[in-house]
Amino acid sequence: MDEKVFAILDNIEIANGSLQRRYLLVDILCSLINTEKIKTIISLAGGSCVVPIEAIFQTEDNSLLLINIDISDKALSRSNLVLANANSQKTGKKVNLSTYKMELTSGGFELPDFGNCPKIIECTELWEYLNTENRNQLLKSVYNGLNNYDSYFILTVLVNNPDENFFHSLGFKNLYPCSIKEVIAFVESSFSIENIVFTPNRTYAIFILKRKESN
Numbered sequence: 001m002d003e004k005v006f007a008i009l010d011n012i013e014i015a016n017g018s019l020q021r022r023y024l025l026v027d028i029l030c031s032l033i034n035t036e037k038i039k040t041i042i043s044l045a046g047g048s049c050v051v052p053i054e055a056i057f058q059t060e061d062n063s064l065l066l067i068n069i070d071i072s073d074k075a076l077s078r079s080n081l082v083l084a085n086a087n088s089q090k091t092g093k094k095v096n097l098s099t100y101k102m103e104l105t106s107g108g109f110e111l112p113d114f115g116n117c118p119k120i121i122e123c124t125e126l127w128e129y130l131n132t133e134n135r136n137q138l139l140k141s142v143y144n145g146l147n148n149y150d151s152y153f154i155l156t157v158l159v160n161n162p163d164e165n166f167f168h169s170l171g172f173k174n175l176y177p178c179s180i181k182e183v184i185a186f187v188e189s190s191f192s193i194e195n196i197v198f199t200p201n202r203t204y205a206i207f208i209l210k211r212k213e214s215n
Helices: 003-010 013-036 050-056 073-087 132-145 164-169 180-187
Strands: 040-044 063-070 094-101 119-123 152-158 191-198 204-211
Touching (some): 013 050, 013 119, 013 152, 013 204, 040 132, 050 063, 063 073, 152 180
Parallel strands (some): 040 063, 063 094, 119 152
Antiparallel strands (some): 152 204, 191 204
């Protein structure tokens, strides 16, 4: 990549926020896996799954299942490669990966039944691309997928994009921040908010949610 492009990215708050978000997510996932006996992580629009794979290999647990749900064949293939490279390090961990091709950005969808064990459903780079109807559908699908009250939903939301005008000039016009109050209004009927963690530059918020016992 051109050095000028790197120089631009170094000064874009959303790029810095994405990096900060990555480290926070790894720490959050590690902590939950170690303390809550999590055996399954489901990544929605997981891409190459670098974050959950990095988190899993920093935990004490030696046997986990990672599930990547994405519409992109390239992303699903890439996640297999990333895990294969991690497994080749001979750390003694046994991490299994299952991939599912599924459209998550429009219309209704149902998550497969992944059993009743404690799990994490994490959604890192999807919310800001969804309209109101599809955000509600996402939450409904996750609620139904969290069939164990010891499970968690980790939702990352772009809450502030200081570079919005710059992104629009490049043609990225479908990236919409969502205020904290708006997110709370979306989730509060179905989920309890365990914590909200902000990136240091306040571009992203990570919501740690659990399914309410009744909806």
